[in-house]
Structures are given as structure tokens and as C-alpha cells.
Amino acid sequence: MGKKSLFMSQSAEKIQELKTALHSFHLSNGGKMVPFAGYEMPVQYLEGIMNEHKHVRLKAGIFDVSHMGQFSIKCDEKEYKKLEEIIPIDLSSLKMHQSKYSVLMNKNGGIDDDLIVTKVNDGLNIVLNAACKHNDVKRIHEVINQKNTKLHEDLSLIAFQGPKAASILETLVPGVKDLKFMNGNSYNYDNEKLFINRSGYTGEDGYEISLPNKLVEKFCKKLLEDKDVKLIGLGARDSLRLEAGLCLYGHDLDPKTTPIEGSLSWALSKKHKSERSFLGSEIVLKQIKDGTKKKRVGIKPEKIIAREGSKIFINNEEVGVITSGGFGPSVNGPIAMGYIKTEFAEVGKDVDLEVRGKKHRAKIHTLPFYKKSYVK
């Protein structure tokens, strides 16, 4: 047997992976560690991806996402304009404690990273992808004075997701049940400050909790005292987000793909979409007006599991490529996302996917594959 996996290191040269503050905790809980974005992270625990995935849909799960970048900017409204040149959201219209999904643009109209910005009392908090965070910080320092920013290596980040997450977290941190979706605020636990955001990457209600490294293991143990809580690995995180139709940066989005091609025009502010100039805006605004050659869509294969890189055909003409694909445990079937020539990007359209040299039937599908249950 020979494995071909996203999570297996193919390279012969051994790179020293970084460890999060929960590393030994993962090991003692049966975490199967794999290299991911420069970190050694748990792809699954003893129960496996399928059970972990379903557990999050039914109850509540903890994910260690401390590899992600937690970046803060101390600033006031005067600085917004400079940041909006590279991150096309309307920061002035963002309410206090409100979060927004956005992208870091490059000069070609492509996406250098996708991120979440939250407005806080003394400025902005930004969560960045692990593999991109150091480059992102460099890019942000080109527009914002470095001394007013910080990449918080002293903080861990855990996601706590699932229909039971709110009631369970409320018992530890009173008040979080009242947090609105895509809002974040500071709370206290054990005389330490926590920053909690009601958001996630699973299609379920839940939170992302930023807390000091020294507190994170204790906090996870406390959450795990509830029998409805389990540790969940990156494998299930990937299948959950794919069912929810959410992009994985580096796969579904990259520096050569624009937000319009990525079906993310909703993430750009009205102001940016109409008159406002920003990095790459001449390309992006032209695409809004004239359309794009390709577009990100959901794809539902009839039977076959089509992984990243599978080509999409219509009548033997190559029309696109799969960028994320796998098995959706809650959909109970194969699901995928990919880019297809815009003229074919209509829901219900029949396509063929090439897997191991053979073509297999699939249909363009709406996203998400699994109905979200966010608390508004």
C-alpha cells in the first residue's frame, strides 16, 4: 500500500517542526502528530476522523489552532485607511467587538492570505494562517508602524465548536452565550484574560478562544470534564470546513487567485467594490464589471472521491480543477471544491472528474454542502 496524503510529509529532508503549548497534551491524549504548516499538529486522536467529525456536529469539540498567527495592532481610525489599502474591508463601519472575514491583497489582485479582523478597544486583532503569518506581518508593517503591532507567540488559540459549545463554555466563562456570531470580547478566567470570538471553521456554532500558553492545558482539561467534549484533530477540521464550504488557504485560495474568482466578493466592502482604490483594485474592479474566466464552485461527485488536483471535464474538454476534495462524514458522501470556467459555473451542471486516469460523473453543487447552524 502506498499513501498519498495531504498530511504526510513527502520530503526526504527532515525539517524541525514547531510545537504548540499543547504538544505534550496531544501526545498524552493519543494525538497522531503530523507536520502541518511548519508545526507538529494532531491530525486525529484515538477515535479517528469520522467519529471526531460527527462528534463536533452533535456535541462539542476542542481544536488546537495555536499554530495560527494572533496579531494585534494598536491604532485609531487614522490608521484604518492605510490598512484598508491591503485588506479591503470598511474598518470604520465595523462595530466595536465585531469581526469580519477578509483577505490580504497583493498587487496582482491575488490573495496573500485570508484572515479575520476584530475591532477591539485599543485597535484591531487579526488572526492569520500559520503558513502565511510571518509574510503577512511583513506586509502589514509596510503600512502600519511596527512598534504598534505584536505577533503574540505567548498566546494559544483553541477553537471550541459544536451545538453544545455555548452552554458548556458558559459554565466556565459566564457571559459568552450572549456573544453574537462574528463578535469577540475579553473575559476573565482564573485571573487571566481570555479573548473569545464567536466564530469558527466548522459550520457549527462555536468559539475561538485566545488565552495565555500557561493556561491553555488547564483550560482544555476543564472543558474536557464535560462528557460531551472531545479533542478533535486537523483531519476532522478539514472535513468539517469542506462540508461548510469554507476555503483552505494555499489550496482553494492562493496569491494567483483573486477574491472574485474565489467567489469571495461578499468579503470586500461596498466602498472597496465601488470607488475605493486598494492594492490590486484595478484588476479586481475590472473583474467585478466584466466577469472572470474561472470561478470557485462546490462539486458533488456521484461516487468517486476526487482529491486536490483532479481535473474537471465537460464533453472531454478540460474546464477546471479540484482544489479541495474528500469524504464528507455528515453528508455521507464525497464532496469537493474547485475552479471551473465561469460559463459552466451553474448549480446542477454535469461534469466529469478525472481520477486515476478515468472519468467519473459529478455535478456542480451549491455551497455549503452541510447547512450551517450559526447563532445570529
Next chain:
Amino acid sequence: MSEKKYSKKHEWVELEGDVATVGITAHAAKQLGDIVFTEVPDKGKKIEAGNEAAVVESVKAASDVYSPIGGEVVETNSSIVSDPSLVNKDPENAGWFFKIKVTNKSEIDTLMNKNDYEKYATENPN
């Protein structure tokens, strides 16, 4: 029926007359986790020893299953196609993949016995 033999790529082979049954080992099934898709070769397909013969996929990964022995496929297991989880439940019996009419029986001598394989699998977990 001869004893089960094991390959370095985590397949098992059981020879009966000149027909060998091939599957993946319990160790491999456990490593893969929840198996959600299998693809077996077409009947009549000729396969050389060590070549790709079938596919097994877990939620996360696709893996090739190689035939440790050469010959012509005479039967495939439709049960693992309709219910791939059977490979997890009973990898070395009901979860077999295909039967192959063996060209050269001596190829089986290059494979490991159960004890040697178990030692090998512990040392080579993937």
C-alpha cells in the same frame, strides 16, 4: 490452504491451489482509519507482482493497494465496494480485495510470515 503471507507494503496474500486472495493487513486498516471508498480491479486484468491493483481511501487519504503477486484477476469483492467499512471491520477475512490466478507461485516465497510482518509493521508504522 497455505498460511497467510505479508508484503512490506502492508498487503496479505493467501494461496489456495493456484489462486491467491489479496487484501490489506489489519495493521494497515487501523493506520488508515475509517475507510470510506474502495476500488477493485476489473476481472481479467493482468497484474505484475508489486504493481498497483486497487485503491483504498480513508476520509483524508487515498492509497494504492499493490498486488504482492502477479497473475490474472479472477474475482473481486463487491462487498467492500458497497460497504467499504468492511475493510476496517474484518481486514484479513471478509474485507479481502481480489483473487488472482497466480502466474509464478514462487513469488510468494519472497513475502514475510505473520511473525516477521508484525515485527516489520511495528518498526515501520506507515
